[in-house]
Amino acid sequence: MPGFDIFDTIDQLRSSGEAFCVATVVRTADATSAKAGAKAAITRDGRILGHLGGACVQRAVRASAQEALASGASRMIRVKPSDKVVAMTDPDGVQTFKSGCPSGGTVDLLVEPYQHAPRLVIFGDTPIAHALSAHAALAGLRVFVSFETRDAAAQSCFDPDNVDALGVEPRDFVVVASQGQNDRAALASALGTPARRVSMVASQRKAKVLSARLVSQGMDTEKVARLKSPAGLDIGAIDPHEIALSILAEIVRWRNADTAEETTHDEKLA
Numbered sequence: 001m002p003g004f005d006i007f008d009t010i011d012q013l014r015s016s017g018e019a020f021c022v023a024t025v026v027r028t029a030d031a032t033s034a035k036a037g038a039k040a041a042i043t044r045d046g047r048i049l050g051h052l053g054g055a056c057v058q059r060a061v062r063a064s065a066q067e068a069l070a071s072g073a074s075r076m077i078r079v080k081p082s083d084k085v086v087a088m089t090d091p092d093g094v095q096t097f098k099s100g101c102p103s104g105g106t107v108d109l110l111v112e113p114y115q116h117a118p119r120l121v122i123f124g125d126t127p128i129a130h131a132l133s134a135h136a137a138l139a140g141l142r143v144f145v146s147f148e149t150r151d152a153a154a155q156s157c158f159d160p161d162n163v164d165a166l167g168v169e170p171r172d173f174v175v176v177a178s179q180g181q182n183d184r185a186a187l188a189s190a191l192g193t194p195a196r197r198v199s200m201v202a203s204q205r206k207a208k209v210l211s212a213r214l215v216s217q218g219m220d221t222e223k224v225a226r227l228k229s230p231a232g233l234d235i236g237a238i239d240p241h242e243i244a245l246s247i248l249a250e251i252v253r254w255r256n257a258d259t260a261e262e263t264t265h266d267e268k269l270a
Contacts, residue, residue, distance in 0.1 A: 006039045006050050010114075019044055019115045021065040023052055025107060026076070032105035033057075042111075044069060053079075057107055060097035068113040072171075080106035117142050118171050118255060121193070123160055123186040124178035128201055131244035132175060139248055141173070146186075160189055168193040171258065173251050175231055176200040184210055191223050197254050199231035199247065 013020045025038040033053040040050025042065040048058055060079045068075055078090060082098040084106070090096050094108065120136045122129050125147035136143050146160040158166055160182075168174070174195045178186040183202070187210050190198050200207055207229035215224055232246030233253070 004050070006041065009041050009049050013041055013043070013049075014114065014116075017116060019069055019113065021068050022112050022114065023048075023050075023061050023065065024110045024112075025052060026110050027108040029080075029106040031103045032107050033103065034107065052109065053107055054101045054103070056097075056099035056101045057109075060099075061109060061111065063097075064095070064109075064111045065113075068111050069115070072113055072115060074110065074112040076108065076110055078106065078108050118173060119144055119166065119168060120251065121158070121163065121166060121168060121172065121174045121190070121195070122146065123174070123176045123190055124181060124201075126177050126179045126181070126201075127240035128179065128243050128247075129175075129177040131240040132177060132247055135241070135244050135248050136251070139252060141251070160186060163189045163193060168195050170194050170196045172197075173254070174198045175247060175251075176202075177231070184213060187211075187227070188214055188219065191219065191227060196226065196258075197251070198226050198228070199250070200227060200229040201231050201243070201247070202229050204229055 010022060021042040023040050023042060025034050025036050027036055028034070034051055034057070038050070038052055040048050040052045042048050042061060046062045048061065052058065052061055057079050060077055064075055064077045076094045077097060078094045079097045079099045081104050082100055085096055085098050088096055117140050120141040121144045122132055123146050129145065129147065133143050133145050144156050144158050144166055146158060148157055172195045174190045174193055174197070176186050176190050176199070179201060187200060191214065207227060211224045211227060215221055231250065232243060233250045235246045235249070237243040237246040
């Protein structure tokens with residue numbers, strides 16, 4: 001690859017906003033194509049940008065990269081000749097993959113996922129929506145708002161009728177702060193995303209009425225059941241900025257709980 005620089009490639013991938021993995025050859029034994037220190041980036045769709053070795057290594061890296069992206073955790077893997085593989089995990093705890101390559105070498109790799117911060121998608125052009133946008137950016141979230149703004153805190157303004165274009169993921173957060181402005185449509189769009197955490201600035205009674213209407217219109221009850229209302233922790237908040245802080249505090253708690261859950265899951269698998 002003439003002129004190829006893995007660090008330039010990593011920087012370009014970071015700028016794209018897409019999740020990816022970086023695989024590094026940590027150790028080799030016997031004859032191998034790639035040597036210790038070799039790096040490559042693996043995109044979500046399985047492209048390997050860089051050199052890590054032959055087809056056997058590439059297959060293992062692609063599979064491990066998908067697992068790393070799903071869990072958000074780094075992992076060590078080992079690719080070695082089939083006749084030397086006794087179990088799918090070596091005694092030192094490293095996951096093993098069988099290699100049929102004629103070289104007969106063994107390669108240890110570290111596969112590290114890179115994911116941007118979770119998105120916070122905010123529906124509504126209200127004082128609370130604006131305040132939440134400003135505070136959330138300081139907490140390191142990628143903020144997307146449904147209102148026109150020049151506020152640097154919001155990274156993008158999205159079309160509330162085409163929220164699918166954002167590519168919302170389960171780990172993202174969605175808040176409906178419409179407060180009387182097309183509430184049902186905003187809530188329907190919010191619950192139509194795959195985000196695990198959806199909350200609404202509204203009383204429990206209002207949220208139940210809107211949810212019931214969505215169910216009567218055919219929305220799956222499991223989707224509606226994700227809704228948490230009123231949004232935020234009960235800190236006695238009154239003005240828009242205090243309410244925004246209570247919502248953000250709840251999102252931080254959710255995010256940390258999800259991270260702890262993923263870590264525990266990975267430890268059980270190890």
